[in-house]
Amino acid sequence: MQEVIEEERPRRGRVLAVVSAIGPPITLSTALLIYFGWVRADAQARAMGLDVTLFGYTTQDLILFSLSHLFIPLVFALVAGLIWLTLDRWLLRRIHDPATRGTVHRYTLVAVVAGVLVAAVMLLLELSAAGDGPLFGPYVMAGGVLLAAWAVRLRRLARSVPEQRPPVEQRAAEAALVFGLVSLLMFWGAADHAQAVGQSLAASLEQRVATLPHAELYSVKPLGIGGPAVREVRLGSAASPLYRYDGLRLLEVSGGRFFFLHDGWTVRNGVVVVLPDDNSVRIEFGR
Structure with a gap:
């Protein structure tokens, strides 16, 4: 032993x-x-x-x-x-x-x-x-x-x-x-x-902003997204409104949030759009 x-x-x-x-x-x-x-x-x-x-x-x-x-x-x-x-x-x-x-x-x-x-x-x-x-x-x-x-x-x-x-x-x-x-x-x-x-x-x-995935946002309420290249398009009818936002690029999805850049984004004059990932907005991605 x-x-x-x-x-x-x-x-x-x-x-x-x-x-x-x-x-x-x-x-x-x-x-x-x-x-x-x-x-x-x-x-x-x-x-x-x-x-x-x-x-x-x-x-x-x-x-x-x-x-x-x-x-x-x-x-x-x-x-x-x-x-x-x-x-x-x-x-x-x-x-x-x-x-x-x-x-x-x-x-x-x-x-x-x-x-x-x-x-x-x-x-x-x-x-x-x-x-x-x-x-x-x-x-x-x-x-x-x-x-x-x-x-x-x-x-x-x-x-x-x-x-x-x-x-x-x-x-x-x-x-x-x-x-x-x-x-x-x-x-x-x-x-x-x-x-x-x-x-x-x-x-x-x-x-690289032009190479990021293109994103189109659809919402039943106006989101008031700013940015020089972001366009708001009204769809639907007065009884059932729908808003579409073009000119956005997906930067990242993290921490329960979506981060978007707009076309032509720059460090000095760019705007970063942050939206919650809560299904309140429908998002379509493309190139």
Whole structure:
């Protein structure tokens, strides 16, 4: 019985090690996807003169918004992670070899200085630009911080006297601080990137409005829809009136509402028509 318990302890330790290794990155990635989607949707809505809460987006919607624009950066991040793992294993083998330990120790010092300089220079550029700095500046700063932290870890492992290494508590506190700093930089970069994407999507609607589905609205009551290209046509009779509205394009259906743009819509002079999805209006779609 005692042998079984002793065998299960290493297994539990390995499981906890795997969870602790992949848990924080997955949590951070999910939070970044949600935050990116919300900032992107908010920037696009503001550029159109709306509030993002009108759309009633769900968490799933925000994640889907992010995936379409973060797919390539995520692929590059995964490739960089694989390269880092390969290089880290290769350097660890060199560290345990007394013949190459000194060389690794010297080059890691160069990596520490390079990482700190990259992060500091990019931070100065961001601060001097007053909010109009490089689009991926925070991501570069996060990369510099990670490079410096990784190099510090390798330098400690390369020390010939293990007793000179800091205690476990200190290393855990340093790892937590690095993770927190990198997380903040990632959210900063996601906010800048998402705002640029949202504003670009709103501006591109001016060229894409003619490709949106054409919508004709039918109502027994006048809706009073404004817009330079919207026409109200009275149908039916006095006893049974019917009104039709032409010149509208379906933008989106979300949060129990229909969102329409009119033909010739622009960011500066356009009108967004919002109607509830409650069967009070009959809608016909076409090209």
